[in-house]
Amino acid sequence: MHDKIDSPLQTSIWETAVGLRSFYKSKGFKEIRRTYMPVISVKTIIPYITANDERFVVKSMGELVKNRLLFNKLITLVKRNYEHTHLDNPVAEMEDNSWGKMITADDVILDGSFIGLDPVEKNILAYSFLHTSEKKDTAEIGWAGVHSPEANTLLRSLVFQQIKYAEKQNVQFIEGEFDTTDECAMSLLKVIPVSPCPAWITYRKE
Known part of the structure; x- marks a missing residue:
């Protein structure tokens, strides 16, 4: 006889599936997250890209x-931010070495992933990773985050630098995933001119 597994039920549907949304709500499911996945035309x-913020030092992941x-400071910051934005779906415990391998995986474009540091290059303030895509002429914005909300403007500058990098590499489109549980992602979505797109809604029932 198997022990009863006490775990929540979770499912995701497109925002446009009005009937399913009503059904899940009627069954006691609560919305925990919306994910927007726009396609950005490089x-x-x-034309919207502004000058780089020269108050900070920017390095590529490769550097x-x-x-x-x-690099250890970057691992610590990425881990902290990821755990904070996935409180409803806690990440499994991993050693820093495993996190390091994740953020330098084969699909990460090292020269197109940028990290912003303070003027004396001792602390990491923001980061944004660029990834390859299975789609032709497309790249993907991956993990992005800041040390504190004051660095949000620096993060935007890093993303704009990635877009300029993508243009030089003849990339035509950039895709991204922006979760409502991630304040940084929502901040970026507000300043990047994208066409409206339906959200991928995640529901949960305890």
Whole structure:
């Protein structure tokens, strides 16, 4: 006889599935997250890009991994932010070495992933990773985050630099996933000119 597994039920549907949304709500499911996945036209967004914020130092992931101290700080910050934005779906416990391998996986574009540091290059303030895609002429914005909300403007600057990098690599489109549980992601979505798109809604029933 199997022990009873006490775990919540969770499902996700498109925002446009009105009938299913009503059904799940009637059964006691609660919305815990919305994920927006816009497709950004590089050519369209280039005119909106502003000058880089020269108050900070920007390094590519390829450069940063050569500095073990800074790379360890990046691992700590990425882990902290990821855990904070996934409180409803806690991440499994992993060693820092495993986190390091995740953020330098084969699909990460090291020269197109940028990290913003303070002027003396001792603390990491923001980061945004760029990934390859299975789609032709497309790249993906991956993990992005900040040390504190004051660095949100720096994060936007990093993303704009990624878009300029993508243009030089003849990338036509950039895709991203922006969760409502992630304040940084929502901040980015407000300043990046994208066409409206339906949300992928995640429901949960305890």
